[in-house]
Amino acid sequence: MTEVIRQKTKEVAMNQNAIYGLVVLIFLTVAFYIYFAGTAVHTLTILEKTKEQMQSLSVKVSELESDHLVMQNNINTEKATILGFVEVNNPTFIIKGGTKASLSLKTD
Numbered sequence: 001m002t003e004v005i006r007q008k009t010k011e012v013a014m015n016q017n018a019i020y021g022l023v024v025l026i027f028l029t030v031a032f033y034i035y036f037a038g039t040a041v042h043t044l045t046i047l048e049k050t051k052e053q054m055q056s057l058s059v060k061v062s063e064l065e066s067d068h069l070v071m072q073n074n075i076n077t078e079k080a081t082i083l084g085f086v087e088v089n090n091p092t093f094i095i096k097g098g099t100k101a102s103l104s105l106k107t108d
Contacts, residue, residue: 012018
């Protein structure tokens with residue numbers, strides 16, 4: 001049995017087409033390895049850049065939220081009056097299911 005395997009191996013090794021086929025197969029394997037390794041490195045660099053951008057955006061959002069809270073805490077009645085807002089003396093609230101009232105937009 002082992003003698004038959006040796007003979008077949010020698011026949012394949014002596015065949016020029018088999019040798020060329022193995023060389024092409026090895027070349028393609030190396031080419032695919034290089035391609036996929038390069039793709040992996042490229043993907044990892046993009047991932048790192050994306051992580052950095054997300055961190056900077058998170059910091060920027062935190063700063064904007066902080067600024068918003070500071071501005072919201074600075075609003076008072078005097079400042080609103082200066083900006084042109086007026087206080088309502090007799091507010092009217094509309095309640096669903098309350099008394100029948102018709103609303104209209106007067107453009108006089």
